[in-house]
Amino acid sequence: MSDFPHFEYQQNALYVESVPLETIASKFGTPCYVYSRAALITTYQAFEQAFADDDFLICYAVKANSNLAILNLLVRLGSGFDIVSGGELQRVIKAGGDPQKIVFSGVGKQADEMRMALATDILCFNVESAAELQLLNQIAAAMNKVAPVSLRVNPDVDAKTHPYISTGLKENKFGIPLEEAEQIYFSADQFPHIRFTGLDCHIGSQLTELDPFTQAGEKLVSLLQRLKSGNQQITHLDLGGGLGIRYSTETPPSIQTYVNALRKTLGTNKVRLLIEPGRSLVGNAGLLLTRTIYLKHTPDRHFAIVDAAMNDLMRPSLYNAYHEILPVLKRNGDLCNYQVVGPVCETGDFLGHDRKFSLEAADLLAVMSAGAYGTSMSSNYNTRPRAAEVMVDGDTVHLIRARETIDQLTASETILPA
Ligand SMILES: Cc1ncc(COP(=O)(O)O)c(C=O)c1O
Numbered sequence: 001m002s003d004f005p006h007f008e009y010q011q012n013a014l015y016v017e018s019v020p021l022e023t024i025a026s027k028f029g030t031p032c033y034v035y036s037r038a039a040l041i042t043t044y045q046a047f048e049q050a051f052a053d054d055d056f057l058i059c060y061a062v063k064a065n066s067n068l069a070i071l072n073l074l075v076r077l078g079s080g081f082d083i084v085s086g087g088e089l090q091r092v093i094k095a096g097g098d099p100q101k102i103v104f105s106g107v108g109k110q111a112d113e114m115r116m117a118l119a120t121d122i123l124c125f126n127v128e129s130a131a132e133l134q135l136l137n138q139i140a141a142a143m144n145k146v147a148p149v150s151l152r153v154n155p156d157v158d159a160k161t162h163p164y165i166s167t168g169l170k171e172n173k174f175g176i177p178l179e180e181a182e183q184i185y186f187s188a189d190q191f192p193h194i195r196f197t198g199l200d201c202h203i204g205s206q207l208t209e210l211d212p213f214t215q216a217g218e219k220l221v222s223l224l225q226r227l228k229s230g231n232q233q234i235t236h237l238d239l240g241g242g243l244g245i246r247y248s249t250e251t252p253p254s255i256q257t258y259v260n261a262l263r264k265t266l267g268t269n270k271v272r273l274l275i276e277p278g279r280s281l282v283g284n285a286g287l288l289l290t291r292t293i294y295l296k297h298t299p300d301r302h303f304a305i306v307d308a309a310m311n312d313l314m315r316p317s318l319y320n321a322y323h324e325i326l327p328v329l330k331r332n333g334d335l336c337n338y339q340v341v342g343p344v345c346e347t348g349d350f351l352g353h354d355r356k357f358s359l360e361a362a363d364l365l366a367v368m369s370a371g372a373y374g375t376s377m378s379s380n381y382n383t384r385p386r387a388a389e390v391m392v393d394g395d396t397v398h399l400i401r402a403r404e405t406i407d408q409l410t411a412s413e414t415i416l417p418a
């Protein structure tokens, strides 16, 4: 097994902390997302400890998993948040988050979202274009406020990840080219309702090598030094998220090695360091529990048709991403090579290809590493209700989101009169 310390076999049955997954399936049904509270806490604390006595702030990237119980747990651990919409802002506030620990990223912030964030007094807007800066300046003026801003710089660094989740190359829509960003910082007097307080970048997600982080960090730190020598009052450097996790054979740097590399690029420059981890905090703290509906054998292939599908976990269909799939009960029979597929009417609806198990109909499977970008990217395609989510704490299982009902799905639709 990969990196799932709180998901373990005991006598051939898979457990989360002290609870057998079989018990969770019987009580809450399937498909169901299952998170380990201990795994979340351990990982958060690993980040915190890696910074030792530095001045730092961990701003969890809410998009990775925005369940209120997870956000609230992170609030209690002291976390800040990286949001990308007004909706995420409302979630963080509802979960008890401190506005002074919120940074707001995203290339398409809209006027109402800016107003909401200004009214809430968030820590910083990570601004991604000159046009966005102008609008923010206007809105802040109308509200008689001054918006704290970092420019998100596009450092043109190859993150060496899937092209759909690489964000720091010059052809990507994200961030402002370095030279342009420098000019904007030095034209601050044109923006009386903006206060430049930070400098930001985020070069992509699921990075498994340190080098791209270091290259981006060095470019930002050299800009930071130029800004400081030009008397800009920059108090924080936000190096984004992106640290990868192990889904199969990847060997990403440890949290400590990653944080050390960031601290090293910062050198003796005295600013607060912000990071925006998403996947590395929650990815391996969750799994998607699913039950086999049918085993179907054709002359060409063996299919395990399960009750979770691409609408529940779209990463395999969208990025051809690999998630380890474990049998909840390890059987001793012959292994068979299965295509693990869902009920959705698309050939691209699969959770894993060529997985070898000994299975019987109605057996449970655990799709691992599904804590990040699982439920947060799920949809109702094929009018499938979104799965329940539970959090295990020792020997207790808490329902943190009930499975949707079909009535909820249709409640906001209107049949027109004839
Ligand atoms: C601006 C920003 N910050 C942080 C993250 C979190 O990334 P990850 O989940 O890879 O840590 C993302 C997503 O890639 C992002 O777009």
Ligand SMILES: N[C@@H](CCCC[NH3+])C(=O)O
Pocket (backbone or CB within 6 Å): 063, 165, 205, 206, 315, 372, 373, 377
């Ligand atoms: N959704 C992506 C990560 C996107 C990161 C957001 N900037 C994934 O599942 O891997």
